[in-house]
Amino acid sequence: MPTSMTMVETVVRSMARTAAENEEYFCQLDSVVGDGDFGFSLARGFEKVMEEFDAIDRKDPGTFLKKVGLIITSRCGGTSGPLWGTGFLRAGTAAGDRSELAATDAIAMLQAALDGIQKRGGAALGDKTLLDALAPMIACFTAELAAGTEPHAAFAAAAEATEAAAQKTTELVARRGRASYTGERSRGSPDAGAMAVALMARNVSAACRP
Numbered sequence: 750m751p752t753s754m755t756m757v758e759t760v761v762r763s764m765a766r767t768a769a770e771n772e773e774y775f776c777q778l779d780s781v782v783g784d785g786d787f788g789f790s791l792a793r794g795f796e797k798v799m800e801e802f803d804a805i806d807r808k809d810p811g812t813f814l815k816k817v818g819l820i821i822t823s824r825c826g827g828t829s830g831p832l833w834g835t836g837f838l839r840a841g842t843a844a845g846d847r848s849e850l851a852a853t854d855a856i857a858m859l860q861a862a863l864d865g866i867q868k869r870g871g872a873a874l875g876d877k878t879l880l881d882a883l884a885p886m887i888a889c890f891t892a893e894l895a896a897g898t899e900p901h902a903a904f905a906a907a908a909e910a911t912e913a914a915a916q917k918t919t920e921l922v923a924r925r926g927r928a929s930y931t932g933e934r935s936r937g938s939p940d941a942g943a944m945a946v947a948l949m950a951r952n953v954s955a956a957c958r959p
């Protein structure tokens with residue numbers, strides 16, 4: 750069994766790789782309705798995290814995640830820096846100083862990240878943002894665990910639900926961020942942030958496979 754610290758490192762590394770490998774794709778998605786900088790912003794933020802990765806304080810997973818949040822906020826531009834930085838900061842705060850985290854802790858951390866992003870950005874569900882992928886992820890993960898599914902399989906199911914939810918943002922009209930300036934034209938392609946969350950969930954699930 751990997752320790753929680755190792756798991757958290759794997760999660761962050763996998764998210765960073767997803768941002769790096771999909772920089773162009775995420776920019777393309779953002780350029781359909783927004784200003785096309787999302788992939789660039791996300792990749793630069795996670796690139797900096799990987800540059801500093803080995804030196805980040807590993808006192809406990811919470812401390813590690815809070816530091817990741819600070820790095821992302823300091824490097825990642827535009828709207829995404831504060832939003833993703835807040836997500837990591839809140840998840841780290843929810844983990845507290847526990848050295849071992851259970852699946853229920855992971856849910857509390859994801860929920861804290863979502864609450865923080867929602868408060869910071871003021872978006873509601875259905876506004877065609879990354880929240881429309883993150884909320885169904887948490888709901889599915891919670892339901893699977895409650896049904897007795899073992900944690901990894903529960904997260905794998907949640908990752909699938911996240912992808913389906915991200916695809917469904919295609920039907921929505923953007924009400925937040927620069928994409929909202931395009932109104933009805935934003936219908937017809939999936940939200941870039943939601944797709945990033947979905948691809949990250951898929952890759953994290955694969956990377957954490959026992």
Ligand SMILES: Nc1ncnc2c1ncn2[C@@H]1O[C@H](COP(=O)(O)OP(=O)(O)OP(=O)(O)O)[C@@H](O)[C@H]1O
Nearest residue numbers: 787827828829870872878879925926927941942943
């Ligand atoms: N207020 C918000 N709350 C939650 N997510 C948001 C919000 N605004 C934008 N997003 C997410 O961020 C993605 C775009 O990120 P990006 O950093 O490109 O922001 P932006 O709105 O284009 O603004 P800017 O380019 O000025 O930073 C969207 O696809 C959406 O998922």
Ligand SMILES: [Mg+2]
Nearest residue numbers: 783784786787
């Ligand atoms: Mg943008």
